[in-house]
Amino acid sequence: MAQCLTCRAAPVCIPARIGLDDHLMQLPTRRVRVARDTHLFQAGDAVADLFYAVHYGAIKYTLSSVSGLAKISAFLMSGDMLGLDAIGHQLYKGSAVALEDSEVCAIRCSDLRPRIMLFHGILSKQIAHEQYAAHQLRNSGAGQRLAVFLLDLSWRYGQRGYSSQRFRLIMPRQDIANFLALTPECLSRELSHFRSAGLLEVDDREVTLLDARALRQLAMGTAQTGCMQDHDAPSPVPGKPCQ
Amino acid sequence: MAQCLTCRAAPVCIPARIGLDDHLMQLPTRRVRVARDTHLFQAGDAVADLFYAVHYGAIKYTLSSVSGLAKISAFLMSGDMLGLDAIGHQLYKGSAVALEDSEVCAIRCSDLRPRIMLFHGILSKQIAHEQYAAHQLRNSGAGQRLAVFLLDLSWRYGQRGYSSQRFRLIMPRQDIANFLALTPECLSRELSHFRSAGLLEVDDREVTLLDARALRQLAMGTAQTGCMQDHDAPSPVPGKPCQ
DNA sequence: CGGAACGTTGACGTACATCAAACTAGGTGG
DNA sequence: CCACCTAGTTTGATGTACGTCAACGTTCCG
Numbered sequence: 191m192a193q194c195l196t197c198r199a200a201p202v203c204i205p206a207r208i209g210l211d212d213h214l215m216q217l218p219t220r221r222v223r224v225a226r227d228t229h230l231f232q233a234g235d236a237v238a239d240l241f242y243a244v245h246y247g248a249i250k251y252t253l254s255s256v257s258g259l260a261k262i263s264a265f266l267m268s269g270d271m272l273g274l275d276a277i278g279h280q281l282y283k284g285s286a287v288a289l290e291d292s293e294v295c296a297i298r299c300s301d302l303r304p305r306i307m308l309f310h311g312i313l314s315k316q317i318a319h320e321q322y323a324a325h326q327l328r329n330s331g332a333g334q335r336l337a338v339f340l341l342d343l344s345w346r347y348g349q350r351g352y353s354s355q356r357f358r359l360i361m362p363r364q365d366i367a368n369f370l371a372l373t374p375e376c377l378s379r380e381l382s383h384f385r386s387a388g389l390l391e392v393d394d395r396e397v398t399l400l401d402a403r404a405l406r407q408l409a410m411g412t413a414q415t416g417c418m419q420d421h422d423a424p425s426p427v428p429g430k431p432c433q
Numbered sequence: 434m435a436q437c438l439t440c441r442a443a444p445v446c447i448p449a450r451i452g453l454d455d456h457l458m459q460l461p462t463r464r465v466r467v468a469r470d471t472h473l474f475q476a477g478d479a480v481a482d483l484f485y486a487v488h489y490g491a492i493k494y495t496l497s498s499v500s501g502l503a504k505i506s507a508f509l510m511s512g513d514m515l516g517l518d519a520i521g522h523q524l525y526k527g528s529a530v531a532l533e534d535s536e537v538c539a540i541r542c543s544d545l546r547p548r549i550m551l552f553h554g555i556l557s558k559q560i561a562h563e564q565y566a567a568h569q570l571r572n573s574g575a576g577q578r579l580a581v582f583l584l585d586l587s588w589r590y591g592q593r594g595y596s597s598q599r600f601r602l603i604m605p606r607q608d609i610a611n612f613l614a615l616t617p618e619c620l621s622r623e624l625s626h627f628r629s630a631g632l633l634e635v636d637d638r639e640v641t642l643l644d645a646r647a648l649r650q651l652a653m654g655t656a657q658t659g660c661m662q663d664h665d666a667p668s669p670v671p672g673k674p675c676q
Numbered sequence: 677c678g679g680a681a682c683g684t685t686g687a688c689g690t691a692c693a694t695c696a697a698a699c700t701a702g703g704t705g706g
Numbered sequence: 707c708c709a710c711c712t713a714g715t716t717t718g719a720t721g722t723a724c725g726t727c728a729a730c731g732t733t734c735c736g
């Protein structure tokens with residue numbers, strides 16, 4: 191029901207990816223509310239021909255191992271898509287939990303059939319994104335990963351019309367640490383390190399980037415700071431993460 | 434041109450994924466030879482609506498950072514698909530190099546249109562696979578990653594009708610190390626460690642798995658061996674890697 | 677007030693990288 | 707055939723990034 195036309199997230203959501211036109215104006219989307227700390231879906235839930243786009247709020251997507259312990263694989267904000275990895279297996283491999291009161295749009299893949307090639311593009315880009323993220327995470331030290339994370343957040347806020355310099359972290363430290371494959375202690379130390387290096391200011395969850403240039407250097411692995419230099423590959427800089 | 438019908442790789446390739454039928458029998462695929470150590474494609478090459486499936490041989494797919502250094506993201510063998518991440522951006526993000534004289538089939542996405550939903554499934558599963566692989570790689574120590582790698586190889590050889598107990602590594606140690614985000618030295622040490630623990634035998638590139646059970650334990654992160662136990666997540670076992 | 681989450685900081689241990697050297701195996705030329 | 711090279715692999719000694727354990731400060735809520 192023509193909701194995309196009036197949606198604030200449209201510039202970064204499906205319409206922007208697929209092109210807003212007569213067809214999309216009639217894209218039937220069902221909106222689902224997800225209260226803070228509740229599941230949108232859990233690993234193992236069945237699904238068919240359906241994925242989600244975040245309308246507002248924030249969702250974390252976690253994958254769990256056989257051992258039951260979970261790792262956060264992505265933080266989704268308005269316009270981001272969720273569940274594209276499930277339509278193949280017809281069931282969710284991970285769990286989606288709201289970090290704050292949120293709302294998502296449920297979209298039926300078959301409704302995108304008129305734009306099928308573009309839908310392929312979306313799926314393909316998601317593959318590329320996952321590869322890139324994995325590449326990123328493997329090939330860098332704690333500081334570099336943190337820099338990439340912060341710049342990515344900054345870019346996404348900017349893209350959505352908020353300040354890319356000053357923003358509020360939607361997730362607790364523990365979640366950031368989990369996502370970056372660090373311990374909370376190490377994350378805290380890195381933040382302090384960044385702070386004392388004049389790169390940023392942190393007040394609880396409020397972050398202000400003071401030297402984005404230096405952060406970008408760090409993220410690229412070309413910084414002169416005490417950052418590890420992998421014998422075989424530092425990592426690319428964000429600025430256009432595909433997600 | 435009805436090549437799938439007679440292809441030895443069919444049981445693990447597109448036909449197995451999409452269902453071999455009248456349509457697929459006429460799937461026009463162009464076969465491309467790739468000599469050892471030469472590129473099938475390189476990062477930046479343009480592409481449109483096309484991906485590859487390995488007919489025979491072995492290909493490595495590498496992603497490079499801005500800094501130019503490359504990390505191996507996947508080893509592909511017969512039946513594996515390549516380039517699904519490129520059809521969205523219309524250009525390759527990484528490079529594909531043959532580890533031995535190989536041949537691939539070029540497949541046009543639009544030729545799969547009659548089976549479009551299944552093609553979605555393939556793309557979606559690839560997303561899930563990339564997530565899983567990233568998850569895997571992050572959340573485990575050197576030994577665990579090596580165990581996962583070996584079991585994955587073993588499983589894939591078995592799936593293709595070769596012995597899953599005794600097989601020949603198609604890639605040099607350096608490539609394995611790169612793929613596992615380790616140094617060759619560390620990889621070598623882990624192999625020695627496995628050997629002296631009676632888990633396997635290694636003669637140059639010839640590997641014999643002696644205790645797949647113990648390897649599986651290791652891969653799951655539930656082994657009693659001197660393996661790290663991540664405070665927040667060991668990793669799942671292979672046995673059905675989605676690729 | 678007490679207690680539970682959460683965040684920060686410090687001391688210490690360990691897995692892995694790094695550096696360096698020896699040991700192969702394959703190739704080339706005498 | 708041997709001398710000689712280079713590339714790949716293995717082994718050892720040492721350094722370091724980050725995990726682990728423990729203590730302390732905050733904020734929040736009963």
